[in-house]
Amino acid sequence: MVPRSLEPGKGRCPYDPRQSSLATLVNPVFLRAHVVPDSSERSDDKLYFFFRERALEGAVGPGVLARVGRVCLNDDGGQRALVNKWTTFLKARLVCSVMGEDGVETFFDELRPSHVRGQGTSRPTAEVATCISRDTDVQRVTSFQTTPRQADFPDELVTFVRSHPLMYDPVYPAPRRPLLVRAGLPYGFTTLAVDLAQAADGRYEVLFLGTDRGTVQKVLVLPKDPGVLEELTLEEVEVFKALLSMAPPPSL
Numbered sequence: 001m002v003p004r005s006l007e008p009g010k011g012r013c014p015y016d017p018r019q020s021s022l023a024t025l026v027n028p029v030f031l032r033a034h035v036v037p038d039s040s041e042r043s044d045d046k047l048y049f050f051f052r053e054r055a056l057e058g059a060v061g062p063g064v065l066a067r068v069g070r071v072c073l074n075d076d077g078g079q080r081a082l083v084n085k086w087t088t089f090l091k092a093r094l095v096c097s098v099m100g101e102d103g104v105e106t107f108f109d110e111l112r113p114s115h116v117r118g119q120g121t122s123r124p125t126a127e128v129a130t131c132i133s134r135d136t137d138v139q140r141v142t143s144f145q146t147t148p149r150q151a152d153f154p155d156e157l158v159t160f161v162r163s164h165p166l167m168y169d170p171v172y173p174a175p176r177r178p179l180l181v182r183a184g185l186p187y188g189f190t191t192l193a194v195d196l197a198q199a200a201d202g203r204y205e206v207l208f209l210g211t212d213r214g215t216v217q218k219v220l221v222l223p224k225d226p227g228v229l230e231e232l233t234l235e236e237v238e239v240f241k242a243l244l245s246m247a248p249p250p251s252l
Helices: 135-141 155-163
Strands: 029-036 046-055 063-072 090-093 097-099 105-107 127-130 180-183 189-199 202-211 215-225 228-238
Touching (some): 127 189
Antiparallel strands (some): 029 046, 063 090, 189 202, 215 228
């Protein structure tokens, strides 16, 4: 006899061997959601939400990946077995990566609420990257064009869409690389705002980065060489003083 041990299969394999994914969402952490109109018809409005989840993709082991999900606001579910179940939910990976000099690509998948992606921004040895994706790229990747209309879909097609929510193409940042990469920071970023400044020679991205030490950094991103961006910190303004938690003095 060969000794064996039984282990739970939840989160490791699908219930149906014909399915390649085991769940629509795996341990998701939702961060933000936005309603985006696709046309003048309110029935075409979409809800896009940003989250991170554990997933197994490619040759790398399971890890946390950044995602963007989409669902139609007028999605009331399907018929029969699909009553009260979404039939328009789709999701795609948000890619934020930088290629090292050794040819190894580093991915920043710890999506944060401020849309700043990094790993452990409070640790001095952490790297933080800021990636910006165009809404048109998100809409293009998560679009699902079919004929006939959604209401006339056969059950087989609706079932296929529900069992395969992950889109084949990921969403890449606008310049195909992070606008900002920093390492060894003694502080973390909490908020991000982007403005397009018009200059005589073109338009430039200006980043306003809020930090957990009560300051706002104004950073200008400039193209240096083909495929290379350079950041220039214009100023750092102290908005408020970070409060420190101190124990009350001992009574005499």
